[in-house]
Amino acid sequence: MSDAPEARREPVVTPVRVVIALCLVAPFVAMLWVGSYAKTDPVFIxxxxxxxxxxxxxxxxxxxxxxxxxxxxxxxxxxxxGAGR
Incomplete structure (x- = not known):
């Protein structure tokens, strides 16, 4: 084994990553919240x-x-x- 310390990156929460998470979670919330769309009206085509x-x-x-x-x-x-600099 090597005595060199392992380079561990801590997770970084940025505004862009929050937007990414919201984009991915929104469809799940919309579909799992059945009470919001469990109705017949309005009818479309x-x-x-x-x-x-x-x-x-x-x-x-x-x-x-x-x-x-x-x-x-x-x-x-x-x-x-940024890491290359």
């Missing part, structure tokens, strides 16, 4: 609210995941550039 609300979250979740991924890439790139 003949579909009760219960169904079209859930289907609307599919593209919303996709967009939020894409935003979180892009923010994560930007954050990692900035950290690498």
């Amino acid at each position: 003949g579909m009760p609210f219960f169904y079209w609300y859930q289907m609307a979250w599919v593209p919303i979740s996709t967009a939020l995941t894409m935003i979180a991924y892009k923010l994560w890439q930007r954050d990692q790139r900035a950290r690498r550039e």
